[in-house]
Amino acid sequence: MKATVSRKAHFNAAHRLYRKDWSFEKNDAVFGKCNNPNFHGHNYELIVSITGEIDKETGYVIDIKILKDIIKTEVEDIFDHKNLNVEVPEFKDLNPTAENIAVVIYNKIKPKLASYLELEITLFETPRNFVTYSGK
Numbered sequence: 001m002k003a004t005v006s007r008k009a010h011f012n013a014a015h016r017l018y019r020k021d022w023s024f025e026k027n028d029a030v031f032g033k034c035n036n037p038n039f040h041g042h043n044y045e046l047i048v049s050i051t052g053e054i055d056k057e058t059g060y061v062i063d064i065k066i067l068k069d070i071i072k073t074e075v076e077d078i079f080d081h082k083n084l085n086v087e088v089p090e091f092k093d094l095n096p097t098a099e100n101i102a103v104v105i106y107n108k109i110k111p112k113l114a115s116y117l118e119l120e121i122t123l124f125e126t127p128r129n130f131v132t133y134s135g136k
């Protein structure tokens, strides 16, 4: 019997959407106000969902305390109150769009889980804009 266990988390971060190999004009045309050289911020809301068999003895798919600790170490401690472009090495040459942030979070959390567990990341950049990534 399979179930999905989810944990919500939150981080606040600044970013700028642009490509270093494009002119300011091209970045402005594609990314608009998100290309502000002085950056801008979001209150990101994260949902980490783990799917797997319910253990017959414990009744758990995964102990949520363990998931909470993984999210703190791999996401909150690294992203919260940071400038993603400047302070998070994964975004040195990767545009910190919601899509790419979700992929980076997936790639940081996945190795910390037992290999038989499935992972899905849902990241809200604003209350109305969100992306989902599950490694496909």
Ligand SMILES: Nc1nc2c(c(=O)[nH]1)N=C([C@H](O)[C@H](O)COP(=O)(O)OP(=O)(O)OP(=O)(O)O)CN2
Pocket: 017, 034, 042, 096, 097, 098, 099, 125, 126, 127, 128, 129
């Ligand atoms: N596919 C994507 N499109 C956009 C992304 C993204 O990450 N992926 N990001 C941005 C900007 O960074 C920014 O997030 C847009 O914010 P904002 O302009 O505030 O968004 P809304 O106008 O939709 O604000 P609401 O409050 O949600 O109405 C742009 N595009």
Ligand SMILES: [Zn+2]
Pocket: 015, 034, 040, 041, 042
């Ligand atoms: Zn933004």
